[in-house]
Amino acid sequence: MGVADAATLWQVAYRRILDAAACAIERRGRFLIVLAGGSTPRAIYRMLRAADTDWSHWQVYFGDERCLPADNAERNSRMATDAWLNHVPIPQHEVHTIPAELGASMAALAYAETLRGVGDFDLVLLGLGEDGHTASLFPDRDWGVAASAPDALAVFDAPKPPPQRVSLSAARLSRARVVLFLVDGESKRDVVARWRMGADIPARAIRPETGVDVLTESILFPAGVI
Structure with missing residues (x-):
């Protein structure tokens, strides 16, 4: 949608998020969102x-995190x-941050444990880089596509600083009722067209x-699902 x-x-x-929340709370009594x-x-x-x-x-x-101090x-x-x-007033224990200050390996293991038993997400928000990356899944790296992939991946060689990151795998991000990409700026025109x-x-x-669903700004493509 442009x-x-x-x-x-x-x-x-904003409206899409609140509509998804209202629907999830009415049907299942909770709203699971990935930021x-x-x-x-x-x-x-x-x-x-x-x-x-x-x-x-x-x-x-959270869809991904940079391995930097918590603050x-x-x-x-x-x-x-x-x-x-x-x-x-979201309950503090329901805000599940990635402990990336532990380093990529330990943080990925810890977040995979956090996600153990968590069902399908109701809404996943994602961005899009000019190289096609989303979350901290970069070109020519392991995206965790296989069904057997861990829920969280340790990233050691990100092409953008910092090199160490943690990202939910493509398989885990795909376990969602709604995935909404937020894409702004003319600089993203080429990568959306390639996609x-x-x-x-x-x-x-x-x-x-x-x-x-892809919500784009200043990129005139027909509405619909990629």
Whole structure:
């Protein structure tokens, strides 16, 4: 779905998140959301501070994390906490951050244990890099596509700093009722076009049963599922 500008993208994404939450809480009594990092979702997270929802039923997970100290400003969890999570009454024990300060190997094992027994996510938010990466799944790396892949992967050679990261695997991210990619900026036009043409990029490895929804800003593609 293409929208006119970033402000519209934020508003549409905000509404999609709250609609998914309302549906999940009504049907299953809880809402399992996976958050994206990077700059694109920050404004959306700030909007969610004022949302009318029952926060006691939210369970928050993260798609990836940089292996930096827990209070580092470059951490995805720190961004989401400052922009949103510290301002709403989600139970603290239901915000499941990736302990990436432990290093990639230990953090991936710990987060896989956190996810043990957790069912399908209700909503997964993802971004898209100009190289086609999503979460911390980069080109020419292991994306964890196989059904036997661990839920969380240790990343040691990310092409963007820091090199050590933790990412949910493509297989785990695909276990979701809704996957919503948030893509802003003209710089993403080429990679979205390649994706639609079938290029083997990491984003293409995310394959939930219902397909993925792509919300784009200033990129005029027909609405629909890739």
